[in-house]
Amino acid sequence: MRRALVIEDQDLMRQALIVELKDSLGDCIIAGAQTYALAQSALADEMFDVVLIDPGLPGFDPTSSDQRLRVVEAIVRAAPSAVHIVITGSDNDKEAAACRELGVAAYLGKTGLPRGGLGKVLEQVARDEFSLRYSSANAQATEVHISGLTPRESRITELMMQRRPGERRKDVFVKMAEELRIEPNSAERYFKQARAKLLKYGRLPRGL
Template identity: 55%
Template sequence: MRRALVVEDQNLMRLALMTELRAGLRDCCVAGAQTLPLARQLLEQDQFDLVITDPGLPGFDPTSRHDRLHVVETIIEAAPEAAHIVVTGSDDEDEALACRLLGARSYVCKTGLAPGELRNVLERIDRGETPIRLSELDAAKPDVRFPTLTPREDEILAMMMRRKAGTKRREVFETMSSKTGINPASAEKYYKQARAKLLKLGRLPKGL
């Protein structure tokens, strides 16, 4: 059984990341830590295969490059055999490269991180890649979830709502296919099912 640790002080984000890991890694036991001391304690007590860290932890200045890299370096040194992913809401390319030099396998911006994207990052790491995902100007779009939809239907609608101007639906179906392992026709089926449900409720968002 693989073990993963999520080091994130924001409760909702920590739980969301832990849920994403459980969904993407079925055989994985996931732990969470809110502070650097707690993370170090867990890393001393157990061996983890994957560690996800937000460098803006309590007790450190989230705007200080020195403090942020200190957090990342400390955690990587405490678990040198693990695969490390840095997640942040205030990303920049220079920091991403610095984290890579410290040993991080990936650098991911939390802004606009859609369901399934973390799983895609993990798959790329397994292939030996070191993916960097920075924020985009159009990432700050509303993120809506509807309780009547299945997780797959929710995911394809979220991707459709966040698509860039000019992106065709077919391209979104293909993107979902590559991220989730289903074929584009199945992705289209989920989209049509979700759309039909929202039309019935009279809650179809603009652009769908």
């Protein structure tokens, strides 16, 4: 069973990354750390296969490139055999290059990272490729989140509501299957489950 550590002080972002890792890694154990001290403690007690690092942690100046890189370097040293992924809202070329020199396998901007994006990054890293993805604010559609649905039911609902003119439901099932690495018939099953729940509560949005 693979083990991962997510070092991120923002609760919502940390939980979102944990969900992404669960979908990507399958059977796994994932720990979350809000501070550098908690991360160091976790790394001293456990061996991790994957470590996600936000270098702008509390107690360090998030605008200081030296301090940010000091965080990354210390964590890489503490878990030399792990795959290290830096994920930040302050991404830039210089820091990406410096992180790569420290042994980081991927450098990602937080803004615009799509659902399923971590899975694709891990696939790239598994091929011994450095994964570099900068922030992108060029969203093409509004995100949709509906209470009462599981993450996968919510995602297929969102994709269905964002269909382009002429795009068939079958095409959407294939798109979700590719994103989450599941079968199209599984994507269709999640859609039917979501639709049944929404009909039960009388909340069927337009496009479904």
